Each structure stands twice: as C-alpha cells, then as structure tokens.
Amino acid sequence: MQRMKAITGRCMSSHNAANKSPLRAKMTLPMIRQLYKDGKPITMLTAYDFPTGRLCESSDVDITLVGDSLAQVCLGYDSTVQLTLDEMIHHCRAVGRGSKSPLLLADMPFGTYFSPEEAIRNAARLMREGGVEGVKLEGGAEVIETVKRLTSYGIPVMGHVGLMPQRHVASGGYHVQGRNAKSARTIFHAAVHLERAGAFAIVVEAIPAVIATSIAKRVQNIPVIGIGAGNGVDGQVLVVSDVLGISQEPPKFSRQFARVGEIAQTAIGSYATAVRNKDFPRQAETFSISREQLLGFYQQTGQFQTRSKAEGSSSLDRPSTEEPAAEESLNRDTAAVESSNEEAATNNLSEEIDPRDEDPMVHLRSLFNKHKHTS
Numbered sequence: 426m427q428r429m430k431a432i433t434g435r436c437m438s439s440h441n442a443a444n445k446s447p448l449r450a451k452m453t454l455p456m457i458r459q460l461y462k463d464g465k466p467i468t469m470l471t472a473y474d475f476p477t478g479r480l481c482e483s484s485d486v487d488i489t490l491v492g493d494s495l496a497q498v499c500l501g502y503d504s505t506v507q508l509t510l511d512e513m514i515h516h517c518r519a520v521g522r523g524s525k526s527p528l529l530l531a532d533m534p535f536g537t538y539f540s541p542e543e544a545i546r547n548a549a550r551l552m553r554e555g556g557v558e559g560v561k562l563e564g565g566a567e568v569i570e571t572v573k574r575l576t577s578y579g580i581p582v583m584g585h586v587g588l589m590p591q592r593h594v595a596s597g598g599y600h601v602q603g604r605n606a607k608s609a610r611t612i613f614h615a616a617v618h619l620e621r622a623g624a625f626a627i628v629v630e631a632i633p634a635v636i637a638t639s640i641a642k643r644v645q646n647i648p649v650i651g652i653g654a655g656n657g658v659d660g661q662v663l664v665v666s667d668v669l670g671i672s673q674e675p676p677k678f679s680r681q682f683a684r685v686g687e688i689a690q691t692a693i694g695s696y697a698t699a700v701r702n703k704d705f706p707r708q709a710e711t712f713s714i715s716r717e718q719l720l721g722f723y724q725q726t727g728q729f730q731t732r733s734k735a736e737g738s739s740s741l742d743r744p745s746t747e748e749p750a751a752e753e754s755l756n757r758d759t760a761a762v763e764s765s766n767e768e769a770a771t772n773n774l775s776e777e778i779d780p781r782d783e784d785p786m787v788h789l790r791s792l793f794n795k796h797k798h799t800s
C-alpha cells in the first residue's frame with residue numbers, strides 16, 4: 426500500500442510515449458525510509474542513458490543511480506576521475522526521461538565537492554539542470570561538513586564509504602577496504618558521522634560482510650546500501666551493465682543475471698550476415714507504393730523509355746510494387762494520372778519499352794495502353 430501512495434510529481438508524466446509501463450508509485454524519500462523501517466530490502470541500480478533508465482522504471486527498482494561509473498561503463502574513460510559535471514548532467518537528463526518512478530540520484534563527479542561551497546553550487550546544478558532528487562558523494566570525515574551544508578539547503582545526500590573509486594589513484598587500484606581493524610573502524614565511524622550529518626542513506630562498497638553488517642546495525646535511522654558488502658545490509662546496488670552481463674571486467678562481487686552481451690553480439694552478427702547475403706530486408710520489411718502512383722511516378726520522371734536508354738542511366742532502378750489494386754480503381758486512377766501527364770506519357774509510350782517480364786513497368790504499361798484504347 427505504501428508504494429501506491431504519493432503518485433505525484435514526475436510520475437504524472439509516466440504515461441507518455443517514452444514510457445509504456447503501467448503507472449507505478451513515485452518513489453520519494455519518505456517511501457525509501459518506510460521500506461527501511463519495514464525491513465524491506467531497498468533495490469538500487471545504476472543507469473546511464475534513456476534505455477537503461479527505462480529498464481529501471483519497468484523493472485520496479487526503488488532507486489536509480491546515475492553513478493559516475495558512467496565514465497568507464499558508458500563513456501570508455503579509464504576511471505571516474507575523468508568525468509565532468511556537464512557530462513554527468515547530460516546523462517542525468519537522459520536517464521530521467523526513462524526512469525520516472527524510482528528515486529533519481531546522481532554521483533557528484535570527482536572534483537566537484539572539494540569545498541562545501543563548491544558542493545552546494547554543483548549539487549544544485551545536478552538537481553536543477555540534471556533533474557535528480559539527490560546526490561551521492563564519496564568520503565568520510567573530510568566530507569562531513571559538506572554533507573551538513575548540503576542537507577541544510579534541502580539537498581538529499583547519500584554517503585559512500587569503503588572502496589571509493591574516485592580515489593583509485595591514491596589507493597593504487599580498486600582494493601577491498603576495511604580488512605584490518607583500523608581501516609574497518611575508520612569506515613564504521615565515517616558511516617556513523619554521515620548519519621549524524623544528515624545523509625538519508627549510505628553506500629558501503631567492497632568491505633567484509635561482517636563489517637558492513639556491524640555498520641548497518643549501528644546506523645539505526647537510515648538504510649545502509651551495500652555493493653560487495655554482503656547480505657547483512659538494508660539494500661543492494663549494482664552496476665546495470667554488470668547485472669546484464671555486458672561489462673568487460675565485472676567486479677568479483679557483482680553477478681551477471683543474464684548474458685545480454687552474448688545475445689547482443691549474436692544478434693548483430695546475424696544482422697551483418699543477413700545484409701551480406703541479401704537476406705535483409707525482406708518484403709515485409711519494405712514499403713510499397715500503389716500501382717497507379719508508381720505509374721504516375723514513372724511518367725513524371727520520364728521513365729517510360731527504351732531499354733537502351735534505360736541501361737544507360739543509373740537512376741532507373743525501380744522498386745517492385747506489391748500492393749494489388751482493384752482493376753477498376755486502378756484504371757480510374759491511371760486515367761487521372763494520364764490526363765495530367767498526357768503529353769509526356771504519349772511521348773514516352775511511343776518508344777520501345779523494357780520487355781523484361783518481371784518488371785512492373787510491363788504490367789503498368791499494358792494497363793495504361795488498355796485504358797488509352799478504351800477511352
């Protein structure tokens with residue numbers, strides 16, 4: 426019942442051309458909180474563009490995250506550090522056009538929240554220009570003041586501790602965090618402080634499951650959402666391309682719930698083969714034109730001409746006509762075409778016509794001549 430409430434805001438436009446899925450409740454922060462209070466696991470998935478946004482919508486996830494993994498997964502950069510705020514905003518807008526009902530969040534890109542002032546300005550851009558409903562940022566003690574300031578201005582903030590991909594240069598790679606007592610304690614305290622600073626949720630990434638569970642038990646008022654952090658937390662997040670099986674190097678903690686990459690490659694290979702074999706397109710994949718209109722076209726473009734002439738011109742490749750027209754209406758329409766093109770037609774029809782049997786011209790010419798003789 427909770428999920429059926431609060432059908433407001435962006436959800437009102439969810440029956441547009443872009444979104445054929447049935448109306449579902451617009452996820453709001455209070456609804457996320459309620460899921461948490463009810464002990465229901467929160468589902469979160471990344472999206473990077475309109476199609477993946479639509480998948481979040483139709484698959485009923487609670488939170489769509491335009492993660493800065495966008496940089497690697499979608500844009501081909503080496504790391505998230507290279508992503509700009511403008512690029513992030515551009516992709517948020519696309520995701521938002523497909524993902525209407527889930528809560529829509531964006532990662533603050535690297536270098537856009539080094540001071541509280543900078544963070545406020547850039548988070549406001551993500552909300553105003555990108556259309557997101559909250560931001561996620563990586564960090565512990567060093568971002569607490571920033572989180573306080575953002576939330577004080579009504580900008581919902583999701584924290585992110587443990588493995589922080591934006592620090593991969595300093596960390597020398599993507600390493601599991603919290604595997605010694607000191608590191609685990611630092612992450613634990615960061616989570617506690619993020620809750621106090623006003624974060625509405627915290628992502629914990631690539632830490633031992635028992636540490637994540639400890640954090641989730643200690644953080645009592647907001648959900649702890651795990652990625653590579655085991656099953657003792659309040660929700661899970663994964664990268665959509667890992668879930669679909671289209672990532673080049675999915676992290677060990679992810680699961681490929683399908684092998685969409687293999688399916689896609691097979692499909693595209695089949696397409697290329699069909700084109701090379703002239704097996705694509707087929708008749709049903711082609712457009713037709715009525716015989717009378719085709720006749721008019723041939724007349725108006727002077728294509729009733731001799732075979733030798735025809736062979737000399739490359740513009741005479743003629744599409745086949747498939748649409749059967751009732752003889753009567755064809756004759757009537759042909760007459761109309763003829764009267765408006767009588768002179769040109771007469772000139773052209775006085776010449777020898779391409780005799781090939783399969784050529785629709787042959788049939789059209791005979792109809793045309795029949796009409797001329799009987800009128």
Ligand SMILES: Nc1nc(=O)c2c([nH]1)NC[C@@H]1CN(c3ccc(C(=O)N[C@@H](CCC(=O)O)C(=O)O)cc3)CN21
Nearest residue numbers: 494497498590599600601664667672674675676677678
């Ligand atoms: N496709 C994809 N999925 C992700 O989850 C993801 C990205 N890309 N890009 C941005 C960050 C980077 N992330 C990563 C990337 C690699 C590992 C990884 O391979 N970790 C190793 C352990 C490495 C070590 O401890 O030395 C592993 O075995 O999973 C983890 C998180 C998570 N994010």
Ligand SMILES: CC(C)C(=O)C(=O)O
Nearest residue numbers: 471492493494662664
């Ligand atoms: C995987 C999630 C948590 C993320 O931060 C990202 O996609 O960048």
